[in-house]
Amino acid sequence: MDWDKLRIFHAVADAGSLTHAGDSLHLSQSAVSRQIRALEEQLNTTLFHRHARGLILTEQGELLFDATRAMTKRLDAAAARIRDSEEEVFGELRVTTPIGFGTLWLAPRLPKLYERYPNLKIDLILEERVLDLPMREADVAIRMKEPSQADLIRKRLMNVRMRLYATQQYLDTAGSIARVEDFEHHRLICQNPSSAQVSAGAAMVQELMAHNIPSTLTVNNYFGVLQAVLNNLGVGVLPNYLNEHFPGLLRVLPDLESGEVPVFLAYPEELRQSKRVGAFRDFVQEEVQAHRRKLREQAQD
Numbered sequence: 001m002d003w004d005k006l007r008i009f010h011a012v013a014d015a016g017s018l019t020h021a022g023d024s025l026h027l028s029q030s031a032v033s034r035q036i037r038a039l040e041e042q043l044n045t046t047l048f049h050r051h052a053r054g055l056i057l058t059e060q061g062e063l064l065f066d067a068t069r070a071m072t073k074r075l076d077a078a079a080a081r082i083r084d085s086e087e088e089v090f091g092e093l094r095v096t097t098p099i100g101f102g103t104l105w106l107a108p109r110l111p112k113l114y115e116r117y118p119n120l121k122i123d124l125i126l127e128e129r130v131l132d133l134p135m136r137e138a139d140v141a142i143r144m145k146e147p148s149q150a151d152l153i154r155k156r157l158m159n160v161r162m163r164l165y166a167t168q169q170y171l172d173t174a175g176s177i178a179r180v181e182d183f184e185h186h187r188l189i190c191q192n193p194s195s196a197q198v199s200a201g202a203a204m205v206q207e208l209m210a211h212n213i214p215s216t217l218t219v220n221n222y223f224g225v226l227q228a229v230l231n232n233l234g235v236g237v238l239p240n241y242l243n244e245h246f247p248g249l250l251r252v253l254p255d256l257e258s259g260e261v262p263v264f265l266a267y268p269e270e271l272r273q274s275k276r277v278g279a280f281r282d283f284v285q286e287e288v289q290a291h292r293r294k295l296r297e298q299a300q301d
Helices: 001-014 018-025 030-043 059-083 099-116 168-174 178-185 199-210 224-228 275-300
Strands: 048-051 054-057 090-099 122-125 141-142 154-162 162-167 187-191 215-219 234-241 249-257 259-266
Touching: 001 018, 001 030, 001 054, 001 059, 018 030, 030 054, 054 059, 090 275, 099 122, 099 141, 099 224, 099 249, 099 275, 122 168, 122 275, 141 275, 154 275, 162 168, 162 199, 162 224, 168 249, 187 199, 187 224, 215 224, 224 234, 259 275
Parallel strands: 090 122, 090 141, 187 215, 187 234
Antiparallel strands: 048 054, 141 259, 154 259, 162 234, 162 249
């Protein structure tokens, strides 16, 4: 099969237009159209339904587009490995993390990474959905459970526990909490039970909700929970890694916490030699160690 025709087909399928595909390929619309017709003749099938608003893939076209998309991702991976043969760490690195961890733990640390590697371009994908690393939906993932996909290199970074936090101002106004039953006078702020979250956190929330708490605020991610707590709205279920950056948060009911939530870093086996991936991996591991030291120091104060 002609690689050039496949490249043009992929551009047309991606753009949904002969004109737009021609612009990206620096070809005339008629040249693109001829290549698509030739490919359809070669395969003896129709790849696009043509109408006034553009082009829509046929079922056969969808099958071919799936194949060219996979080929493109593999070629991108090969190109990345070739670029990474240089000594300098540069180029784009796509990192996926859950919304809470990426926003509250990773993002505040990224200035140090850019200071070390100013030519690095991070595309931070905050996504609860598990992206497909072998298919290059992202280069590196930080996940709150051990990845199950094959052909991944994985490293356990740390463990997280969900705990209860509030501000001093809220507790001064609403009163202290000595036991779970005291929640009848307080507002609980937590993730919505139906939203994607770590199972240990969901179990803790279910346990608390069993006490018929009269007032609650549920949010679909931990960033929203944190903002509500910082604005003195109630007691929030939050990950314990927030202590470092939000020392004003006070722990409530210190005997109550979730089970351990493992945090893993993972990336495809084919990116083992990538200098960008290696630089990011080493940086995150250094920051985890620094985070642990700071928590130990805070505990001793």
